[in-house]
Amino acid sequence: MKTLVLKFGGTSVGNIDRIKKVCKIIANYKKKKTKVLVISSAMSGVTNDLINKSKLVSNNFEKAEYDTLLSTGEQASCALIAGRLNHIGFKSRSWMSWQIPIISEGPHSGARINRVIVKNLNDYLKSGGIPIITGFQGVNNKFRLTTIGRSGSDATAIMLARYIKADECIIYTDVDGVYTTDPRQYKNAKKIKKISYDEMLEMASLGSKVMQPTSVQDAKLNNIDIQVKSSFINKSGTLITGSSKTFSNQIITGISSTKNDAKITIVGVKDRPGIAASIFKPLSKNLINVDMVVQNISLNGKETDLTFTIKSEDLKKTEKIIKQNKKLSYKKLSFDKDVSKVSIIGVGMISTPGITYRMFQALASKKINILVISTSEIKISVLISAKQVKKAVAVLHKEFKLD
Amino acid sequence: MKTLVLKFGGTSVGNIDRIKKVCKIIANYKKKKTKVLVISSAMSGVTNDLINKSKLVSNNFEKAEYDTLLSTGEQASCALIAGRLNHIGFKSRSWMSWQIPIISEGPHSGARINRVIVKNLNDYLKSGGIPIITGFQGVNNKFRLTTIGRSGSDATAIMLARYIKADECIIYTDVDGVYTTDPRQYKNAKKIKKISYDEMLEMASLGSKVMQPTSVQDAKLNNIDIQVKSSFINKSGTLITGSSKTFSNQIITGISSTKNDAKITIVGVKDRPGIAASIFKPLSKNLINVDMVVQNISLNGKETDLTFTIKSEDLKKTEKIIKQNKKLSYKKLSFDKDVSKVSIIGVGMISTPGITYRMFQALASKKINILVISTSEIKISVLISAKQVKKAVAVLHKEFKLD
Numbered sequence: 155m156k157t158l159v160l161k162f163g164g165t166s167v168g169n170i171d172r173i174k175k176v177c178k179i180i181a182n183y184k185k186k187k188t189k190v191l192v193i194s195s196a197m198s199g200v201t202n203d204l205i206n207k208s209k210l211v212s213n214n215f216e217k218a219e220y221d222t223l224l225s226t227g228e229q230a231s232c233a234l235i236a237g238r239l240n241h242i243g244f245k246s247r248s249w250m251s252w253q254i255p256i257i258s259e260g261p262h263s264g265a266r267i268n269r270v271i272v273k274n275l276n277d278y279l280k281s282g283g284i285p286i287i288t289g290f291q292g293v294n295n296k297f298r299l300t301t302i303g304r305s306g307s308d309a310t311a312i313m314l315a316r317y318i319k320a321d322e323c324i325i326y327t328d329v330d331g332v333y334t335t336d337p338r339q340y341k342n343a344k345k346i347k348k349i350s351y352d353e354m355l356e357m358a359s360l361g362s363k364v365m366q367p368t369s370v371q372d373a374k375l376n377n378i379d380i381q382v383k384s385s386f387i388n389k390s391g392t393l394i395t396g397s398s399k400t401f402s403n404q405i406i407t408g409i410s411s412t413k414n415d416a417k418i419t420i421v422g423v424k425d426r427p428g429i430a431a432s433i434f435k436p437l438s439k440n441l442i443n444v445d446m447v448v449q450n451i452s453l454n455g456k457e458t459d460l461t462f463t464i465k466s467e468d469l470k471k472t473e474k475i476i477k478q479n480k481k482l483s484y485k486k487l488s489f490d491k492d493v494s495k496v497s498i499i500g501v502g503m504i505s506t507p508g509i510t511y512r513m514f515q516a517l518a519s520k521k522i523n524i525l526v527i528s529t530s531e532i533k534i535s536v537l538i539s540a541k542q543v544k545k546a547v548a549v550l551h552k553e554f555k556l557d
Numbered sequence: 558m559k560t561l562v563l564k565f566g567g568t569s570v571g572n573i574d575r576i577k578k579v580c581k582i583i584a585n586y587k588k589k590k591t592k593v594l595v596i597s598s599a600m601s602g603v604t605n606d607l608i609n610k611s612k613l614v615s616n617n618f619e620k621a622e623y624d625t626l627l628s629t630g631e632q633a634s635c636a637l638i639a640g641r642l643n644h645i646g647f648k649s650r651s652w653m654s655w656q657i658p659i660i661s662e663g664p665h666s667g668a669r670i671n672r673v674i675v676k677n678l679n680d681y682l683k684s685g686g687i688p689i690i691t692g693f694q695g696v697n698n699k700f701r702l703t704t705i706g707r708s709g710s711d712a713t714a715i716m717l718a719r720y721i722k723a724d725e726c727i728i729y730t731d732v733d734g735v736y737t738t739d740p741r742q743y744k745n746a747k748k749i750k751k752i753s754y755d756e757m758l759e760m761a762s763l764g765s766k767v768m769q770p771t772s773v774q775d776a777k778l779n780n781i782d783i784q785v786k787s788s789f790i791n792k793s794g795t796l797i798t799g800s801s802k803t804f805s806n807q808i809i810t811g812i813s814s815t816k817n818d819a820k821i822t823i824v825g826v827k828d829r830p831g832i833a834a835s836i837f838k839p840l841s842k843n844l845i846n847v848d849m850v851v852q853n854i855s856l857n858g859k860e861t862d863l864t865f866t867i868k869s870e871d872l873k874k875t876e877k878i879i880k881q882n883k884k885l886s887y888k889k890l891s892f893d894k895d896v897s898k899v900s901i902i903g904v905g906m907i908s909t910p911g912i913t914y915r916m917f918q919a920l921a922s923k924k925i926n927i928l929v930i931s932t933s934e935i936k937i938s939v940l941i942s943a944k945q946v947k948k949a950v951a952v953l954h955k956e957f958k959l960d
Contacts, residue, residue: 170613204633210573211637212644219643222651223636226629230607233626234614240622241615248625252655253700297656 157189157279157320161289161311164198165328166385167231173197176385177238179326180284184244189279191314193289194235195307196227217262221291221301225251228288228307236286246284249275251291251299256310258292258300265300267292267309270317279318287314308369316376323373323380324391325365330384331392332357332364334556335409340547342557346407347390350397353407356499356533360410370394397501405502405509406554411543412495415445416466417525420476422485425458432481433460440475442468446495446528446537457485461526463537466491493525494543497535498550510534516553520545560592560682560723564692564714567601568731569788570634576600579788580641582729583687587647592682594721596692596714597638599630620665624694624704628654631691631710639689649687652678654694654702659713661695661703668703670695670712673720682721690717711772719779726776726783727794728768733787734795735760735767737959738812743950745960749810750793753800756810759902759936763813773797800904808905808912809957814946815898818848819869820928823879825888828861835884836863843878845871849898849931849940860888864929866940869894896928897946900938901953913937919956923948 160180167173183190195201204223208215232248239246251258254275258265275285289307292300302309308325315323330345332354337343349357351374358367364382373380373394383391393400423429434444447462464472469491476487503509513534517524522545526537538546551557563583570576586593598604607626611618635651642649654661657678661668681688692710695703705712711728718726733748735757740746752760754777761770767785776783776797786794796803826832837847850865867875872892879890906912916937920927925948929940941949954960 170610173614207573207633207637208640211576211641214644215640216643219636219640219651222653223633223640226633226636229632230610230626230629233622233629234610237611237618237622237626238614240619241617248622250625 155187155189157191157318158183159191159193159311159315159318159320159323161193161307161323161325162195162385163307163325163327164195164201166326167194167235168198170234172385173231173234173238176326177235177242179385180235180239181242181244184284190284191275191279191318191320192235192284192286193307193311193314194228194231194286195289196224197231200227200230218298221262221299224301225288225291225299228290232286232288239284239286244284245282246286247278249285249287251288252293252297254287256287256292256313258294258302260300262300263303265292265294265302267302267313270313272317275318305366305369308365309372312369312372312376312378312380315378320378323378325380325382326385327364327382328384328386329364329382330387330389331382332394332408334407335547335551336411339411339544340551342548342551344556346392348393348395348400348402349407350400350501351394352397352532353400353499353501354394356497356530357408357410360412360495360497360499360533360535365394400501403502404500404555405506406498406500406556407502408499409547409550409554409556410497410499411547413540414466415463415493415495415537416469417461417463417490417493417537418469418472418476419459419461419488420482420484421459421488422457423460424483425456429482430460433476433479436475436479437464437472440471442472442475446526446535448526463493463495463526490525492540493537494540495535495537496543496546496550497533498554499533500554501532503534504531512553513550516549517546520549522546558590558592560594560721561586562594562596562714562718562721562723562726564596564710564726564728565598565788566710566728566730567598567604569729570597570638571601573637575788576634576637576641579729580638580645582788583638583642584645584647587687593687594678594682594717594723595638595687595689596710596717597631597634597689598692598710599627600634603630603633621701624665624702627704628691628694628702631693635689635691642687642689647687648685649689650681652688652690654691655696655700657690659690659695659716661697661705663703665703666706668695668697668705670705670716673716675720678721708769708772711768712775715772715775715779715781715783718781723781726781728783728785729788730767730785731787731789732767732785733790733792734785735797735811737810738950738954739814742814742947743954745951745954747959749795751796751798751803751805752810753803753904754797755800755935756803756902756904757797759900759933760811760813763815763898763900763902763936763938768797803904806905807903807958808909809901809903809959810905811902812950812953812957812959813900813902814950816943817869818866818896818898818940818943819872820864820866820893820896820940821872821875821879822862822864822891823885823887824862824891825860826863827886828859832885833863836879836882839878839882840867840875843874845875845878849929849938851929866896866898866929893928895943896940897943898938898940899946899949899953900936901957902936903957904935906937907934915956916953919952920949923952925949
């Protein structure tokens with residue numbers, strides 16, 4: 155008998171009508187003689203309301219209590235789902251993390267699921283029951299509730315799928331799958347039927363909002379097939395799986411673009427060994443994430459120009475840190491806030507030469523200037539003017555036959 | 558070192574400002590080198606909102622899920638209180654029923670606390686911490702959450718006080734104590750300083766809303782001093798304690814009156830052994846609570862009139878049941894919906910003769926007609942026309958020197 159893990163996000167259970175709809179989806183799987191486990195997020199809005207309450211109580215609300223407070227959201231939605239399934243004639247019950255248990259480790263509000271003891275769940279599944287499991291939370295070795303960060307319910311679903319040895323994990327959300335590029339930005343974007351973990355990881359890291367990179371990484375490590383689907387319309391979604399199962403003659407799978415990037419160039423840095431480290435160490439200490447980095451070749455062996463990108467919100471802080479850096483001698487600092495990173499992603503590029511050339515050629519044909527380039531095995535990213543992102547996505551989408 | 562249990566009701570923690578106020582009250586006790594345990598209800602409105610959600614999901618919502626759903630209310634309020642106490646510099650944490658544990662037995666939504674394992678709480682108290690404990694709920698031997706009925710948080714507080722061997726249990730609520738009679742109905746009502754468990758039990762059963770009879774009974778059985786106080790104004794409240802500690806020369810402690818009573822008389826019932834049982838058995842089966850009962854002496858040995866009172870809301874159902882009762886032969890059924898029960902309560906009446914006479918005399922002086930009488934060791938109740946209740950309470954309040 156097949157075992158499925160179904161995960162429903164906050165908007166999927168956002169009100170009582172949606173909870174009823176979700177229960178119909180669950181019931182349909184159950185009728186097909188499938189073992190079904192359900193993971194639910196809190197009803198949308200509930201978590202934010204609880205966060206606001208905590209802020210009113212304290213601007214530095216204690217993390218363990220924060221987790222206890224937020225955990226009530228999933229507890230309530232799971233009880234409502236189980237109650238509804240009972241009402242329409244199915245055997246179902248809610249399971250909180252501490253009842254299973256889902257054991258977590260690490261700090262409050264940023265815990266990780268360590269393991270799941272599935273014995274009781276397995277017995278319940280064998281008896282024909284549908285367990286409704288609280289996402290986003292665990293219980294630690296002090297018997298206290300923890301939460302595992304934003305999108306933690308996805309992580310719960312993947313870990314449950316791993317420990318229960320599920321055949322598939324279906325993530326129900328408010329979009330109907332992963333697209334070749336953001337459909338709100340480019341109307342010819344197409345839904346991707348299958349995508350490899352690595353491609354999805356790049357897509358997620360590069361701006362696609364469908365799944366968090368850490369969840370994709372978890373799925374990859376545990377080799378769990380994930381299907382991303384909409385709980386609002388009944389359509390097939392996107393399967394995220396191992397690259398051996400995603401073979402196609404498509405070279406590029408998708409195109410991502412970011413917003414709110416900023417570029418900094420330090421002109422005329424005195425070139426000496428360890429100079430890059432002395433620039434980036436204080437930034438890293440201040441939790442500023444540096445993305446693309448380019449260092450020009452030092453022609454005279456004495457001075458060089460260093461360019462890197464960060465999130466625009468970190469720009470002021472970064473400027474301050476560089477200016478205060480006494481180990482650093484340079485001529486000029488220059489900034490550009492209106493830049494974006496556009497990336498093409500696809501495992502197909504490993505075996506296909508000339509992709510970089512085709513990308514640059516296509517951008518040049520639309521007079522798009524490339525500021526910085528960075529590449530990995532399965533992606534090429536370019537930094538361009540933010541104003542040209544739409545044009546760039548369109549020309550690349552056509553060039554790599556995604557239309 | 559003194560150990561106190563403080564219980565805060567829903568209105569006392571009804572919003573964030575009130576939670577902050579409650580934390581000041583707790584902090585004041587803690588500063589006096591007292592061990593303090595706190596029991597909290599859900600923020601007012603939260604429980605009703607959850608109940609409404611369950612009703613939208615199912616008109617017959619499964620009881621175990623109902624308990625799981627409702628339990629989130631206290632979990633959230635306890636986390637907020639603990640978070641606030643941390644913020645103002647106190648060591649505090651929330652404790653859910655399953656973490657302590659508070660072990661319950663009996664059906665979901667109507668469970669009873671069986672015992673409390675206080676070892677961890679005691680260790681925490683010794684370390685100077687303030688435990689904030691979820692009221693109203695327990696965990697059963699199947700490791701599932703249960704709730705213990707309306708006013709269950711009072712029961713939690715009393716059981717905690719018992720197991721932790723507290724010196725006193727203080728119930729913070731939205732009234733500032735127990736009054737000689739309802740102050741909204743009679744402006745000369747006075748706050749009672751001390752009242753015995755038995756008197757409080759009668760008061761609670763007879764319409765005083767301050768505490769549920771079951772909670773008073775629990776306190777009596779475990780000999781726990783309870784103080785009822787307001788969390789809104791800083792005034793001494795009412796101490797509920799053993800009768801040996803409440804001695805005064807007051808004969809009557811308080812006067813209660815009920816609303817929504819109805820009187821039924823079955824005229825000309827064929828008198829035979831067991832006739833009363835055959836009338837009341839089907840009513841009891843249908844969960845209709847019969848209060849006062851009077852059977853006139855059967856003069857001719859053949860027929861009798863039977864009068865009893867019920868809640869007005871049960872009147873139609875009762876009428877139907879009596880009419881369908883084939884074992885019953887009678888001449889006429891008569892109803893009176895506009896009746897109320899007025900009671901005088903006081904341990905002093907045990908040792909003071911003539912109280913009944915004084916009560917009847919006082920009522921007669923105001924031309925108040927007594928329809929039914931019932932008495933116990935420490936109370937006398939009379940059924941009168943609902944229109945005369947105010948007048949009756951006033952004359953009795955004066956007669957027994959409560960003004």
